[in-house]
Amino acid sequence: MNLPHPTTPRPPVPRLPTRENPAMKWLLIAVGGVFAIVFLLLPIVNVFAQAFALGWGPYWKAITDPDTGSAIKLTFLVAAVTVPLNVVFGLAASWAIAKFNFRGKAMLLTFIDLPFSISPVVAGLMFVLLFGANGLLGDWLAAHHVKIIFALPGIVLATIFVTFPYVARELIPIMEAQGTEQEEAALTLGASGWQTFWRVTVPSVKWGLLYGIILCNARAMGEFGAVEVVSGHIAGQTDTLPLRVDKLYNEFDPVAPFAVATLLAVLALATLCVKLFLEWKSRDEA
Amino acid sequence: MTRSAGPGVEEAVAWTQEDRPPDGGQRHSPLPGGKLTLGFTVFYLSVIVLLPIAALLLRACRLSWTELWELATNERALAAYELSLGASLIAALINAAFGSLLAWVLVRYTFPGRRLLDSLIDFPFALPTAVAGLTLANVFSEHGWLGRFLVPMGIQGAFSRLGVVIALTFVGLPFSVRTLQPILEDLDRSVEEAAACLGAGRFRTFVSVIGPTLFPTILTGFGLSFARALGEYGSIKFISGNLPQTEIAPVLMVVRLDQYDYTGAIAVALVLMLFSFALLFALNWTQAWASKFQKP
Numbered sequence: 001m002n003l004p005h006p007t008t009p010r011p012p013v014p015r016l017p018t019r020e021n022p023a024m025k026w027l028l029i030a031v032g033g034v035f036a037i038v039f040l041l042l043p044i045v046n047v048f049a050q051a052f053a054l055g056w057g058p059y060w061k062a063i064t065d066p067d068t069g070s071a072i073k074l075t076f077l078v079a080a081v082t083v084p085l086n087v088v089f090g091l092a093a094s095w096a097i098a099k100f101n102f103r104g105k106a107m108l109l110t111f112i113d114l115p116f117s118i119s120p121v122v123a124g125l126m127f128v129l130l131f132g133a134n135g136l137l138g139d140w141l142a143a144h145h146v147k148i149i150f151a152l153p154g155i156v157l158a159t160i161f162v163t164f165p166y167v168a169r170e171l172i173p174i175m176e177a178q179g180t181e182q183e184e185a186a187l188t189l190g191a192s193g194w195q196t197f198w199r200v201t202v203p204s205v206k207w208g209l210l211y212g213i214i215l216c217n218a219r220a221m222g223e224f225g226a227v228e229v230v231s232g233h234i235a236g237q238t239d240t241l242p243l244r245v246d247k248l249y250n251e252f253d254p255v256a257p258f259a260v261a262t263l264l265a266v267l268a269l270a271t272l273c274v275k276l277f278l279e280w281k282s283r284d285e286a
Numbered sequence: 287m288t289r290s291a292g293p294g295v296e297e298a299v300a301w302t303q304e305d306r307p308p309d310g311g312q313r314h315s316p317l318p319g320g321k322l323t324l325g326f327t328v329f330y331l332s333v334i335v336l337l338p339i340a341a342l343l344l345r346a347c348r349l350s351w352t353e354l355w356e357l358a359t360n361e362r363a364l365a366a367y368e369l370s371l372g373a374s375l376i377a378a379l380i381n382a383a384f385g386s387l388l389a390w391v392l393v394r395y396t397f398p399g400r401r402l403l404d405s406l407i408d409f410p411f412a413l414p415t416a417v418a419g420l421t422l423a424n425v426f427s428e429h430g431w432l433g434r435f436l437v438p439m440g441i442q443g444a445f446s447r448l449g450v451v452i453a454l455t456f457v458g459l460p461f462s463v464r465t466l467q468p469i470l471e472d473l474d475r476s477v478e479e480a481a482a483c484l485g486a487g488r489f490r491t492f493v494s495v496i497g498p499t500l501f502p503t504i505l506t507g508f509g510l511s512f513a514r515a516l517g518e519y520g521s522i523k524f525i526s527g528n529l530p531q532t533e534i535a536p537v538l539m540v541v542r543l544d545q546y547d548y549t550g551a552i553a554v555a556l557v558l559m560l561f562s563f564a565l566l567f568a569l570n571w572t573q574a575w576a577s578k579f580q581k582p
Contacts, residue, residue, distance in 0.1 A: 017482035018475065024488075025395055032391040033403060035384050038432070039456060040406045043421040044413065046431060050424055089330045096324040100315050108327070110566075114335055117562040119517030121536045122555045125543060126338035129345045134548070136341050160334055183317050193318030215411070222414025224520030229540060242416040242520065249420060249524060258424075261417045268412035272405055275412075 047265045051258035062248070062259035070236045071244040072263065077152070078227075078240060079220040082159045086216055087209070090167025095201070098175030099183070109172075115164045123161045124229025127154055150232030155240065158226040163216045170212030174205050207282040211275065218271040222264055342559075346552050358553035363538060367557065370535040373447065374515035377454035378462075382508040385462025386500070392463070393470040407463045410456050418456055419524030426452065426525075445527030450534060453521040458511030465507035469500065502576030509569045516561055 015021065020028075051059055062068065093112060097105060115123065129135050131148035141148060148154045182204065186196040202209070224242040231238040239247065241264055248257040346354065357363065392404050410418065426433045426443025436443055443449055473496070481491040519536040526532035533541070535558055542550035 017488070018478045018491075020488050028387060029391050029395060029397050032384070032388045033399070036388065036403055036406050039459065040409045042431060043418065043425055043456070044409060046421045046425050047417060050421070089327065092323040092330075093327040096320060096327050099317050100320040100324065102320075102324065108331075110570075111331055111335065113566075114339070117513055117517070117566045118339075119519065119536050119539075119555075119558050119562065121519045121540050122342075122517070122558050123338065125539065125551055125555050126342045128543070129548075129552070130338055130341035136344065157334070161338065164334055180315065180317055187316060187318075196317075197319070218412050218414075222416070224414060224416040224523075225536065225540075228519075229543065242414050245416050245420060246523065257420055261420055264414045264417045268409065268414070268417075271412040272408055275408065276405060 044265060044268075047258055047261050051255060051262045053258075054255050058255040059259045059262075062253075062256035063263070065256075067236045067239065068244055068260055071239045071241050071260070074152075074155075074239065075221050075241045078156055078159050079217055081156050082163055082220045083213060083217050085160060086163055086167050087213060089164070090171050090209075090212060091202075093168040094171035094175045094205075095197070097172055098178075099180050112165050112168055115161055120158075120162050120223065120225035121229055124158050124226040127158055127161070127230050131157075149230055150234065150238060152238070154230035155227050155238060158230045159220050159223050162223050162226050163219045166216035166219065167209070167212035170208045170215070171205055174208040175201070178204055207278050207285075211278050214271050214274050214278075218267060221267055342552065342555060345548075346556055349549050349552065353549060354553050354556075357547075357550045358557050362533075363535075363554060363557075366533050366535045366538040366554070369447065369450065369531075369533065370516060371561075373450045373454055373534065374512050376451050377458055377515045378508050378512035380451075380455050381458045381462040381511045382504055385459055385507060385511070386466055386504055389463045389466040389470055393467060407460050409460075410458075411460050415457060415518065415520030416524065419453055419521030422453055422456060422521065423449065423525040423527075444525055445529060445532070447532055449525040449527075450522055450532055453525045454515035454518055457518050457521060458514045461510040461514060462504070462507035465510060466500065466503050469503045473499065502572060502578075506569065506572050506576050509565065509572055513562060513565045513569065516565070517558065 019025075096102075097108065128149055131137055131141060131154060133142070133149070135149070148157070182200050183196050186200045187193070191199070221240075222242055223240075224246070227240055228243060228246070231240070231243060233239060233243060233247065235247065241260060245257045245260050245264070248260060388403075388407065392400065392407075423444045424430050426436065426449060427445075428434070428437045430444070433443060441448070443452055477495055477499075478491055481495045486494070517536060518534075519540070522532075522534055522537060526534070526537065528537075535554055539551050539554040539558070542554065
């Protein structure tokens with residue numbers, strides 16, 4: 001038998017005094033959401049909208065242009081040299097800084113951070129002044145027929161400079177937090193130093209290491225200022241993808257710069273997807 | 287990018303300091319490879335970072351100081367610093383306001399699309415600045431998605447000083463959100479409960495309890511996005527339209543270098559370095575101050 005429901009409405013649950021009024025909450029969410037959509041989402045969607053504004057034809061033409069092809073190759077080549085070098089440095093620096101005590105550690109950390117606070121164009125200028133035609137080492141390099149500025153080595157050096165701290169900065173706090181107990185246990189059990197490093201230390205920092213690698217890679221492939229200063233903008237030779245976008249933009253082509261930019265936008269999207277995956281994995285393990 | 291030390295760091299540091307012999311000498315670590323890795327670190331750092339910086343300073347020393355001073359402080363250069371500092375300051379203030387709001391919304395509320403919003407924040411880190419400048423200039427231009435409404439109202443968001451501020455806001459936004467987010471997550475909620483028990487309303491709690499606690503961190507985020515904006519070049523090259531009134535200091539440096547005016551470029555570069563070192567110093571100080579507030 002069904003009892004009739006009481007007709008008196010339940011008294012409303014009082015709002016907890018440590019929570020905002022729901023109207024305030026939704027207002028804040030709306031303001032933040034609108035700001036993020038206008039400033040972050042709209043520009044990225046616009047890249048694709050402009051690239052396909054005239055359909056597939058012009059898009060395909062811009063992507064398959066031989067100069068774009070060589071820019072893609074150069075961009076990958078620069079990242080393929082830069083990222084492994086900075087990973088080796090990051091592992092060495094974090095091992096030395098997190099596992100050992102020595103005088104001047106704070107100063108070393110400040111020096112490692114320097115590339116973050118130096119403008120990329122100033123970094124590019126530094127390499128021009130060092131290796132360029134009338135740079136400090138210019139005469140010596142010319143006499144030995146070594147070309148660094150306006151060539152691949154200059155682009156690689158400038159990119160290494162701007163991406164220098166990424167991997168080290170990710171690894172140092174993680175390794176510091178883990179201390180040295182596990183490594184000491186491995187050594188006591190007879191593992192060699194190298195085995196300890198590969199089998200104990202590297203696996204325990206792997207998510208942080210991968211995160212550092214994808215950030216370093218995204219910056220290496222997308223760097224503009226430092227590379228522009230040292231590259232000399234030679235189409236088909238020293239143009240990376242961001243420089244190619246700039247060149248097409250200056251030619252007032254309505255589609256081509258956006259078409260090339262979609263490649264870099266896909267890189268950014270892929271970077272964010274990997275980042276989400278890494279966060280999910282590391283939370284899973286914690 | 288900030289020196290966000292994990293929860294275990296304080297213990298680790300305390301442990302190593304306690305174990306140090308009383309004479310202040312170094313405790314010998316049982317792990318191998320310390321000298322090797324430290325040696326490699328210092329070598330790589332010297333070649334990649336310190337040598338180029340030394341090259342810039344050496345070249346600057348060889349130039350005549352009067353000429354350098356003239357080129358660093360002529361009218362065009364002063365206008366460029368003024369715009370660089372002014373636009374970066376406005377962008378960093380916008381980021382401090384909206385970045386704090388976004389961090390608050392992301393940490394405190396659950397709502398549909400929260401994860402998506404959280405991922406969006408990282409876009410400026412992942413997207414090459416050239417692409418950011420290209421697309422922002424298009425969105426705010428006369429026929430762009432926002433420009434078609436804003437330009438008739440007299441708001442020129444592209445090829446203008448406002449455009450410079452827009453681009454600098456874009457590149458700096460993640461710094462203020464990501465600096466504040468972890469601190470906000472760790473914030474002790476019992477202080478808010480205490481404030482509520484003592485009769486404070488939500489607004490009063492925010493102004494007198496939460497706000498002052500978070501202020502040093504918000505200031506750190508402000509400093510980081512200001513520093514990022516001050517050195518930014520890629521996006522500005524696209525959105526500034528190469529006009530005299532939108533020339534920021536990094537653009538002036540490149541323009542001078544393109545004209546083979548090495549002395550002029552070095553003069554601007556030195557001033558930019560001076561700005562960034564002053565800011566680095568201020569940031570270290572702010573972070574040290576901020577970390578005091580997080581200890582119970």
